[in-house]
Amino acid sequence: MKTKNIRAFLGIDVGSISTNLVLIDINNQVLSSLYLRTQGNPIRAVQQGLKELRNQIPKNTEIIGVGATGSARYLAGVIIGADLIKNEITTHAKGASFFVPGVRTVIEIGGQDSKIIILENGVVVDFAMSLICAAGTGAFLDAQANRLKIPIEEFGAISLKSVKPTYISGRCTVFSESDMIHKQQIGHSIEDIAAGLCHSLVRNYFSAVAKGKNISGPIVFQGGVSENLGMRKAFELALGQKIIVPPHNTVIGAFGAALLVKEKMPEKTKFLGFEISDKDIKCASFQCAGCPNQCEVIETRIDKKIVSRWGDRCGKWSAV
Amino acid sequence: MIATFPYWGNYTIAFRVLLENLGITVILPEKTNSRTIEQGVKFSPELFCFPFKVNVGNYLPALEKGANTIFMWENIRGSCRLRYYWIVQQKILREAGYKVKVLNLNSKNFFSEIKKIKNENKISLWQCLKAFLLAFKIIKLIEELEKKANFLRPREICPGQTDKILSQCFERLSKIKIKKFQEISSFQKQTLWKFSQIKIDKKLNPPKVGLVGEIYLISDSSLNFDLEKKLGQQGIEIHREMNLSHHIKKTAFPWIDWFLQRKIMPYLCSTVGGHGRDAIKEMLDCVKNDFDGVIQLLPFGCLPEVTVRPILTKIHQESGLPFLSLSLDEQVAEAGINTRLEAFVDVVKNHYENKKH
Numbered sequence: 001m002k003t004k005n006i007r008a009f010l011g012i013d014v015g016s017i018s019t020n021l022v023l024i025d026i027n028n029q030v031l032s033s034l035y036l037r038t039q040g041n042p043i044r045a046v047q048q049g050l051k052e053l054r055n056q057i058p059k060n061t062e063i064i065g066v067g068a069t070g071s072a073r074y075l076a077g078v079i080i081g082a083d084l085i086k087n088e089i090t091t092h093a094k095g096a097s098f099f100v101p102g103v104r105t106v107i108e109i110g111g112q113d114s115k116i117i118i119l120e121n122g123v124v125v126d127f128a129m130s131l132i133c134a135a136g137t138g139a140f141l142d143a144q145a146n147r148l149k150i151p152i153e154e155f156g157a158i159s160l161k162s163v164k165p166t167y168i169s170g171r172c173t174v175f176s177e178s179d180m181i182h183k184q185q186i187g188h189s190i191e192d193i194a195a196g197l198c199h200s201l202v203r204n205y206f207s208a209v210a211k212g213k214n215i216s217g218p219i220v221f222q223g224g225v226s227e228n229l230g231m232r233k234a235f236e237l238a239l240g241q242k243i244i245v246p247p248h249n250t251v252i253g254a255f256g257a258a259l260l261v262k263e264k265m266p267e268k269t270k271f272l273g274f275e276i277s278d279k280d281i282k283c284a285s286f287q288c289a290g291c292p293n294q295c296e297v298i299e300t301r302i303d304k305k306i307v308s309r310w311g312d313r314c315g316k317w318s319a320v
Numbered sequence: 321m322i323a324t325f326p327y328w329g330n331y332t333i334a335f336r337v338l339l340e341n342l343g344i345t346v347i348l349p350e351k352t353n354s355r356t357i358e359q360g361v362k363f364s365p366e367l368f369c370f371p372f373k374v375n376v377g378n379y380l381p382a383l384e385k386g387a388n389t390i391f392m393w394e395n396i397r398g399s400c401r402l403r404y405y406w407i408v409q410q411k412i413l414r415e416a417g418y419k420v421k422v423l424n425l426n427s428k429n430f431f432s433e434i435k436k437i438k439n440e441n442k443i444s445l446w447q448c449l450k451a452f453l454l455a456f457k458i459i460k461l462i463e464e465l466e467k468k469a470n471f472l473r474p475r476e477i478c479p480g481q482t483d484k485i486l487s488q489c490f491e492r493l494s495k496i497k498i499k500k501f502q503e504i505s506s507f508q509k510q511t512l513w514k515f516s517q518i519k520i521d522k523k524l525n526p527p528k529v530g531l532v533g534e535i536y537l538i539s540d541s542s543l544n545f546d547l548e549k550k551l552g553q554q555g556i557e558i559h560r561e562m563n564l565s566h567h568i569k570k571t572a573f574p575w576i577d578w579f580l581q582r583k584i585m586p587y588l589c590s591t592v593g594g595h596g597r598d599a600i601k602e603m604l605d606c607v608k609n610d611f612d613g614v615i616q617l618l619p620f621g622c623l624p625e626v627t628v629r630p631i632l633t634k635i636h637q638e639s640g641l642p643f644l645s646l647s648l649d650e651q652v653a654e655a656g657i658n659t660r661l662e663a664f665v666d667v668v669k670n671h672y673e674n675k676k677h
Contacts, residue, residue, distance in 0.1 A: 087662040088663075089663035124667050126642065126667070212630070292350060294355060
């Protein structure tokens with residue numbers, strides 16, 4: 001007799017720094033989750049993620065829906081065959097309000113950008129994302145930790161040891177770095193500087209991203225940086241109230257995408273199967289010279305066959 | 321005189337008709353694209369407004385083709401850096417080695433300059449007047465078509481049909497030589513007939529979003545990453561009050577500003593230059609008319625719009641109307657704008673659904 005298949009939904013979040021995959025079942029239980037580094041190559045990250053996921057889950061798992069999110073959501077959606085492509089804000093809000101019903105504020109700090117999302121009765125009513133500047137994101141902390149020669153995983157724990165955090169200017173990555181070097185030279189301890197960096201990042205977040213937003217509890221803190229204990233403490237001090245770090249905090253975007261695709265319930269999934277991780281996927285771009293718009297067109301080939309093109313304004317190329 | 325002028329979305333057609341009917345040889349500026357922006361940025365001062373850099377980029381290919389005069393409209397009645405565009409542009413282009421004259425038209429020299437052109441090209445007063453009337457008619461026509469497209473896009477049954485027809489119409493309009501009023505009205509008739517053939521869902525009442533902000537950016541789709549099209553195809557009806565004919569009206573009838581000031585009195589007591597006050601008034605109108613969102617578009621560092629942004633945020637907090645402010649310049653990537661727009665569409669749709677209950 002054939003055993004019954006486990007039906008599951010896959011959420012995939014391809015960001016600038018990390019690529020996350022989450023597999024949930026019909027009852028919203030997380031079956032498996034993965035956190036990988038994108039390392040500047042989203043296609044390889046997606047392929048590797050799928051390969052690892054296949055090894056983790058039982059053979060009789062059947063994927064009946066795929067949702068893609070993150071800054072490379074279109075690319076990921078094309079190569080994996082996603083049923084739903086959704087922006088990061090909606091998926092993060094969805095994930096947060098699943099674990100903390102009634103959440104009012106979501107603070108999300110990822111690798112390259114940070115967001116604030118304001119919810120009312122479980123729906124997003126306002127949001128903001130950091131523009132251009134990388135100060136106040138995970139990449140900034142990563143670079144500074146590297147300069148202090150502390151592994152980023154221990155950064156939080158080290159900063160918690162500080163008694164009197166050093167004041168470090170947080171307006172801009174470059175200024176902050178020179179200020180930090182100066183503080184090192186005049187003899188501040190590493191713990192104080194690490195804690196000072198957390199505080200400066202929080203200050204930057206409130207002045208650049210969360211400015212003018214109505215922050216009220218319950219507050220959820222998620223994204224890669226929420227793993228950092230020093231950041232959690234710095235936020236609690238700055239806000240004067242408790243912040244909640246939900247389970248699966250680093251992969252919550254992918255989790256939200258999986259929840260959304262489950263709600264949508266596609267009749268038949270467009271998922272291309274785990275085999276995609278062994279195929280040859282290539283992306284190339286060219287400039288269309290058909291009209292003065294001169295769009296950059298991007299095309300994806302799987303095993304040398306063109307599967308998708310996008311980036312044009314007139315629709316001449318994207319209609320393959 | 322071989323003339324060129326700043327590229328400005330579909331209005332470019334009207335400017336071309338105006339100059340051609342004044343008897344001037346015209347070389348069209350290049351449409352704004354990544355290459356012209358790159359060129360413009362190279363020549364322009366780093367901290368000048370984004371539209372200034374775009375203009376310079378548009379002129380350059382036309383200057384290469386032999387244009388020697390640039391028509392630049394100074395900001396008549398208003399006070400932002402648009403006033404200095406012509407002189408700074410003339411200076412940097414001459415320094416770059418182009419023998420070019422930037423002809424500045426403002427409220428003081430407007431009639432004398434036009435008279436000079438009229439005498440030079442030996443055209444009658446009626447022909448001169450007709451050129452302006454023709455151009456104004458085309459401006460009105462362009463705005464009518466754009467408005468209609470904004471109405472049709474969220475309602476159309478086969479997606480993309482409206483945009484196809486719209487771009488065909490503008491392509492035809494930009495190719496035909498217009499000398500008579502009749503030509504405009506027959507074109508208008510044909511186009512409206514084509515629009516009436518688009519099948520739409522008449523019962524649909526899509527969420528409405530108001531577009532406010534800096535006039536040049538919001539009415540040029542090549543600069544704002546086709547914002548109206550993108551939102552329209554995601555089922556949002558866009559309303560845009562700010563356009564060129566509105567600006568011309570404000571110039572001709574200055575008392576409009578007085579009424580405007582009275583409407584925004586609790587928020588702002590004086591002018592802040594540009595169309596700052598208009599943005600506040602338009603947002604208040606959106607609140608009054610029960611819209612589902614407002615988007616403000618501004619060039620990075622545009623002083624009037626930056627000044628009113630906190631006021632718009634305050635109106636947003638008081639009324640609960642979703643609000644998104646996007647500042648655009650040559651550094652902004654389309655992907656980032658798309659993410660914000662998509663998220664904003666979700667917020668707008670939530671607001672719309674909540675209102676129903």
